[in-house]
Amino acid sequence: MRLKAFRFGFSSALAATICHLLHAIFFHLWPLESLTLSAHLFFFKSLTLMYPYLRTTPLVLISGSIQIFLGVFTVTWLMAIIYNFGNRD
Numbered sequence: 001m002r003l004k005a006f007r008f009g010f011s012s013a014l015a016a017t018i019c020h021l022l023h024a025i026f027f028h029l030w031p032l033e034s035l036t037l038s039a040h041l042f043f044f045k046s047l048t049l050m051y052p053y054l055r056t057t058p059l060v061l062i063s064g065s066i067q068i069f070l071g072v073f074t075v076t077w078l079m080a081i082i083y084n085f086g087n088r089d
Helices: 005-029 031-041 048-053 058-086
Strands: none
Touching: 005 031, 005 058, 031 048
């Protein structure tokens, strides 16, 4: 079975970008609660000391989404190419 590398990379990047946007919206609406949740996920006691330094502006949202999309697309596209190279039919 061969993967279509571009489609695999694009769909993975799109899913990751949507998750990033949902997380950013959650952080914008409930900043302290999302810091508490993040602290529990990363096994920290508290991340509330970071609260004054965190800002969610439209520019941060757009640039973060672009970075997530490009990074995930590149990695998953390369993984699909390597997978296809190993599975020659």
